[in-house]
Amino acid sequence: MKKGFRNFVLLCVGVGVVGAAMAAAGAAMGGRTSLQLKRPGASLEISPWGIRFAQGSNTSHGFLDGLDEMLDALDDLGKGDFISRIPDGDDDWNLMGEDEVTRRQLEGFGSLKVEVRQLPVEVKEGDGFAIACYGEETMDALSYTLENMELTVKQQKDLTQMGGHKVVITMPRNSAMEEIDIQSDSGAVSLQLEDDILATSITVQTKTASMSVDVEMCTALLLETQSGAISLEEENIGTARVNTVSGAISVEGALLGQLEVTSQSGVINVDVDGYEQDYAYTCSSQGLVAVNGNPGSASGGQGHNTVHLKSQTGLINLEFDD
Known part of the structure; x- marks a missing residue:
């Protein structure tokens, strides 16, 4: 699997797991819960009300540790149109495990x-x-x-x-x-x-x-x-x-x-x-x-x-x- 696509999958999976846990905890306390990943130049926010990606941020993440691969994927997203850089063709990638x-x-x-x-x-x-x-x-x-x-x-x-x-x-x-x-x-x-x-x-x-x-x-x-x-x-x-x-x-x-x-x-x-x-x-x-x-x-x-x-x-x- 290509590195960029692997990072994207890791980002989606990691964000989904952590975000679901935070949403459940926040809902139990009656609060508004969201997950933010920030790197210089880009930020990603996931909440029950939607997903927002922004460029131009100059802050770094603070409350999440051990997410280096997820943040590397976030850097990839900040470099331009990520989808256009996914390789074409059955021999290169797919969503059904045919990468091998x-x-x-x-x-x-x-x-x-x-x-x-x-x-x-x-x-x-x-x-x-x-x-x-x-x-x-x-x-x-x-x-x-x-x-x-x-x-x-x-x-x-x-x-x-x-x-x-x-x-x-x-x-x-x-x-x-x-x-x-x-x-x-x-x-x-x-x-x-x-x-x-x-x-x-x-x-x-x-x-x-x-x-x-x-x-x-x-x-x-x-x-x-x-x-x-x-x-x-x-x-x-x-x-x-x-x-x-x-x-x-x-x-x-x-x-x-x-x-x-x-x-x-x-x-x-x-x-x-x-x-x-x-x-x-x-x-x-x-x-x-x-x-x-x-x-x-x-x-x-x-x-x-x-x-x-x-x-x-x-x-x-x-x-x-x-």
Whole structure:
């Protein structure tokens, strides 16, 4: 964590703790309570009625001792616009514990297999082949091996801290993946492979975690979850199967190939970037079914691309560009 931001956090935490204690004591005595930190050139006052920061003070603090780090942070505030000096970018800082980042460059790989429990996973285009672990515990919780052009990543133990954890796997533009297989319990999965990264086979399976998949071309695609939401954006799909028990499903794109979507009770929304006559489609559900806004439509089209949507009780909405 950058020094300035660390000092700011220390200031906020320290002021909050001491201020709360003073406010409680003052209220008990019926008095007006405030906390003042003063340094030459700047002062900060916190009270139940607001927070005031002033520059130009020439007095120093008197009644608080042992707050050197807090006062150093106050000096930082007095030097100008503190917020503008906070570094940008995920690699530099954040408010969710991601300040601890371990990034390792890797040799090229053509297959990827990931098994995690509650750890979020991102796969996307980046500066070369690499793996990055965000959060203090993430690297210790993971193991990874790269053998025979296959990268295998596994979560070995649960994480004790909340927030800020994720593993990010990158590959350069124009990469070709033979297989991407990701298994997750409750960690969200994101695949952003739209920029000229081709995949022969993609499989993502979760229990309760949501998934977001954006891919330009894939020969065989399987997305499955019990209750997590599924979002798919794809152009040339070959064959794609998207299955859920109760999670919502959203699919959009040209969807050139064969698409099959099934759900027991979740909502299915499919937005096809193509003309209805280029597709053969069927929709089946005991719930509401609508095609291009017309309720009750079940099937149609004569095209070589196919869209089959099936749900037991969930709503189905299918839209084509006209």
